[in-house]
Amino acid sequence: MKVAVTGATGFLGRDLVQGLLSRGHAVHVLSRDVPQALGRLPAGVSGSYFDGQTALAPDALAEAEAVVHLAGEPVGQRWTRDAKQRIHDSRVVGTQVLVEAMKGAGTVRRLIAASAVGYYGGTRGAEPLTEESAPGDDFLARVCRAWEAQALGAREARIRVSMARMGVVLHPEGGAMHRMLTPFRVGAGGPMGSGRQYISWIHRADAVALLLFVLEHPQLEGPVNATAPQPVTNAAFAHALGHALGRPSVVHVPAFVLKAAMGEMAQVVLDGQRVLPRRALDAGFPFLHPELEPALKDLLSP
Ligand SMILES: NC(=O)c1ccc[n+]([C@@H]2O[C@H](COP(=O)([O-])OP(=O)(O)OC[C@H]3O[C@@H](n4cnc5c(N)ncnc54)[C@H](OP(=O)(O)O)[C@@H]3O)[C@@H](O)[C@H]2O)c1
Numbered sequence: 001m002k003v004a005v006t007g008a009t010g011f012l013g014r015d016l017v018q019g020l021l022s023r024g025h026a027v028h029v030l031s032r033d034v035p036q037a038l039g040r041l042p043a044g045v046s047g048s049y050f051d052g053q054t055a056l057a058p059d060a061l062a063e064a065e066a067v068v069h070l071a072g073e074p075v076g077q078r079w080t081r082d083a084k085q086r087i088h089d090s091r092v093v094g095t096q097v098l099v100e101a102m103k104g105a106g107t108v109r110r111l112i113a114a115s116a117v118g119y120y121g122g123t124r125g126a127e128p129l130t131e132e133s134a135p136g137d138d139f140l141a142r143v144c145r146a147w148e149a150q151a152l153g154a155r156e157a158r159i160r161v162s163m164a165r166m167g168v169v170l171h172p173e174g175g176a177m178h179r180m181l182t183p184f185r186v187g188a189g190g191p192m193g194s195g196r197q198y199i200s201w202i203h204r205a206d207a208v209a210l211l212l213f214v215l216e217h218p219q220l221e222g223p224v225n226a227t228a229p230q231p232v233t234n235a236a237f238a239h240a241l242g243h244a245l246g247r248p249s250v251v252h253v254p255a256f257v258l259k260a261a262m263g264e265m266a267q268v269v270l271d272g273q274r275v276l277p278r279r280a281l282d283a284g285f286p287f288l289h290p291e292l293e294p295a296l297k298d299l300l301s302p
Helices: 013-022 034-040 081-105 139-157 175-185 204-216 234-245 255-270 278-282 292-300
Strands: 002-006 026-031 046-049 066-069 110-116 123-129 160-166 168-170 201-203 222-226 272-275
Touching: 002 013, 013 026, 013 204, 026 034, 034 046, 066 081, 066 204, 081 110, 081 139, 110 139, 110 204, 139 160, 139 255, 160 204, 168 175, 168 204, 168 292, 175 234, 201 204, 201 292, 204 222, 222 278, 234 292
Parallel strands: 002 026, 002 066, 026 046, 066 110, 110 160, 123 272, 160 222, 168 201
Antiparallel strands: none
């Protein structure tokens, strides 16, 4: 099938495009810089301009039957007023623009839109959270709710919509793990804040495989938590990462230090949520890396 992908040049998108091509799908990317995107992706991929603000040209979706929507301003930056606006608008307005184009195109039957475990809010402690749990009400939870609501608008055109609530995607090339590696490698890593907050992590290979699984299982409409079955506390995560690197992990980073360094964004690290992938497990998704220690070993092996 022909699949249009936004955010194809990103941390998840590059691997997803590879996965789609290797399964015989045709890929059309939507990017703010099409020549650069096509230069970074394998041959045979086509592309159209998409900036998440301007209405898409009528032929921009190139008769795609499915859309995977990953584009969005990075969350891992200092949350100035402008940055928060970009984090919100790139997702909420971006999804609205994309859905309008999908409705007009008439060829699209499936939308898989990224969302995040931030949907559940950051103050749920050890409460096990499934797709049926109620949303939270902090900044990221409100962004996720509005983002998902825009994606669900595609149902008006009888498009089946799935929202992949991504956990903390682990790979040394990018995301949270990339930022943690340097302090841990020099022995300056350890639990952050109370250490009791949960990290709902997922190996990048499983995150990409789950997006492909959802694409190929249209019955998985609605929210799907994209997290490993065994979330861990921040302290357990720090211990496992230190162990995998053969380094100590005892340098506790207090909340006030993180707040001083990161501002309001520190909330993402100091809060957390214990999210379970109930729908993926019920549908028989075969996790390659369900447990943290072997997952880290795999990610850190040369
Ligand atoms: N990685 C994680 O751990 C994680 C966790 C939870 C949720 N998610 C969500 O999953 C999605 C994919 O994650 P990722 O880590 O692969 O993302 P990423 O690498 O940060 O970025 C994905 C793509 O979004 C586009 N983009 C960036 N800023 C934009 C802006 N201001 N307006 C419009 N487009 C913009 C870029 O594509 P072009 O330059 O080609 O336009 C970029 O390659 C994101 O929506 C993210 O919020 C990721």
